[in-house]
Amino acid sequence: MARKGWHILKDEGRVTVTRRLPVRFDLSVEAELPCARTVSLTRVAQQVRQDMWRRLQDLRGFAPAVEVSRSEGGLVIRAGGALADPVTGRVRDSLADLLESPTHQARWIAHAGRRSHG
Template identity: 65%
Template sequence: MAKDGWHRLREEDAVTIARRLPVRFDLSVEASLPVSGPVSLTRVAHQVRQDMWRRLQGLRGFSPAVRVTQGDGRLTLRAGGSVEGALPGKACDALSELLDSPTHRARWLAHAARREHG
């Protein structure tokens, strides 16, 4: 585990961050975002994770996980995680709202944009 307490699983065009292994998505919502340039998948994943935690921190037994995959000029986000106990339907609604938020999407991509140095 990394010193910040998050597992980072890297693949060629994807990154998954999770508090616990193995990664479970008892709660899961997906969204797709267009991207026009290079972005840090890890930065996007952490931004989504932070905002998801703010929305769902009252969900008992919740352990967040986010997977970001890049391909064909798009990012596919899978956000959710494991839940010990009952899963309220409002959790999926809140998470869908977050992933569809134009304000959040713009902030995630701006934060994750790779900048040229020189």
């Protein structure tokens, strides 16, 4: 399903939000996010996508993609997307810092725990 130019793909226990299909992860960073409560995977993916876009919006030819799946201890987030040009270590490090940020993680979980589905 496309929503405002974003494709939201749902599988059992996994949601992917992407700008383009097919989904490509030329740039890819993963992080595990502890989460003991039930949250909306779609909301987590949307929040990560927004923060990732704010951080990487000057990256030419970048088409964001975020995949969120459930794990035993919480959530696994894969963020990145399609790139027109090769990525530098600085860009990968910046994205990894975002995914590991306790402040961002807490906000994502708080937002995703509000009444919703997905």
